[in-house]
Amino acid sequence: AKFExxxxxxxxxxxxxxxxLDPVLxxxxxxxxxxxxxxxxxxxxIFSYDITKLTLAQRELFESEKNLSLSNSTKDKFFSIIAHDLRSPIGxxxxxxxxILDEDNDLASEDSREFITELKEMSIHTFDLLENLLQWSQNQQGALDYDPKCLEVSPLITETVKVFKGLTQIKEICLSIDCTADTMAFIxxxxxxxxxxxxxxxxxxxTERGGDIKILVERDSYYITVAVKDNGVGMKPEVIPFITQFEKNISTYGTEGEKGSGLGLVLCEELVLKQKGKIWxxxxxxxxxxxYxxxxxxDGE
Structure with missing residues (x-):
């Protein structure tokens, strides 16, 4: 038909x-x-020209430009976190x-204790953000140490959540762990x-004040599956695909005005993949x- x-x-x-063909033509x-x-x-x-090298070079250039654009967007977000999410709590x-150190302040002993508790929680949040920034930047540069070993999971989870004791008490949240004592993982x-x-x-x-958070751990022949479950505000379906996309910046305030950077879930996805797992x-x-x-x-279990 074409020739006609x-x-x-x-x-x-x-x-x-x-x-x-090998190589592609x-x-x-x-x-x-x-x-x-x-x-x-x-x-x-009929004229025919071999444009393989030119086409592949153009595609490589396009991919590089796309990655550069994403890198610049990520860099801008990174500096935004440093400028705003770190500056405010440190200030x-x-x-x-x-x-508190001002001799003329009129804080009573109980008020002073409550004030110091709030400052402690603020410092914990700031430290966590700094830790995330450090690990994320190291992972981006391929410099994050990865030294997996066969470890028992339950004590690691128990020790990790201790830092949240103050926050869960303030919000009256019940946090529970359901993990068999001898559950091991290569992590x-x-x-x-x-x-x-x-x-x-x-x-x-x-999670709203008075809510529940459960950490559940199950295992099969190949993987352990950790679930962190809450009965909080939940998410709209259209938001879920973007929660691990750093450049989208869809982080919202918590139930009591807690501010987030959006970096935590991005880092979680990268680290889970680094450990040869998956997250959803x-x-x-x-x-x-x-x-999850x-x-x-x-190996050998």
Whole structure:
């Protein structure tokens, strides 16, 4: 049909890729009728050019530009966190301590204790953010230490959640752990702890006062599956695909105005993948959220 149309005076051009060849071949072609002086068409001229190198180079350049754009967006977000999410709490801690040390302040002993407790919680939040920034930047540069060992999971989780005792008491949240004592996994201790810390922190942030958070651990022949489940505010379905995309910046305030950077879940996904696991989420607005992630069991178990 194409040649019939060419013989009627039409021209055609395009490209064709031969992906089944090794190496790949990409050709540019041009079909044109041969028109005699009297206007009759006596044949077809076909021109074909090998544009493989040019096309592959263009695609590589496009991919590099896309990665550079993403890198710049990520860098901007990174500096935004440093400028705003770190500056505000550090400034608050400084001003709070200045006020306590001021001999003219009118704080009673109980008020002073409550004020110091608030400063402590602020410092914990700031320290966690700094830890996330450090680990995320190291991972981006390929410099994050990864030293997996066969470790018992239950004591790691128990020790990690102790840092949240003050926050759970303030929000009157019941945090429970359901993990068999001898559950073992092939994990990097620091990476595993960071994942748990971020998922629990996220759950506390979005759980209403008096709510419940459960950490559940199950295992099969190949993986352990850790679930961090809350009965908090949940998420809209259209939000879920973007929660681990750093450049989207969809982090929202918690149930009591807690501010987040959006970095925690991004880091969790990267670290879970580094441990050869996977991470996913089930969430329903107004019902709650459950984050799941897997880690390999120990060889020979």
């Amino acid at each position: 149309r060419i013989l009627k005076g039409e021209t055609f051009s395009g490209t064709r890729e031969y992906l089944d 990409i050709l540019s072609y041009f079909y044109s009728p041969i028109v005699e002086i009297d206007g009759t068409i006596s044949g077809i001229t 608050g801690i400084k001003e709070g301590l200045d006020y 990097d201790k620091n990476i595993f702890v960071t994942i748990i810390r971020n998922l629990v922190s996220n759950a506390i942030k979005y 989420v089930d969430s329903e607005e107004g019902v709650g959220t459950t984050f 992630f897997t880690s390999p069991v120990c």
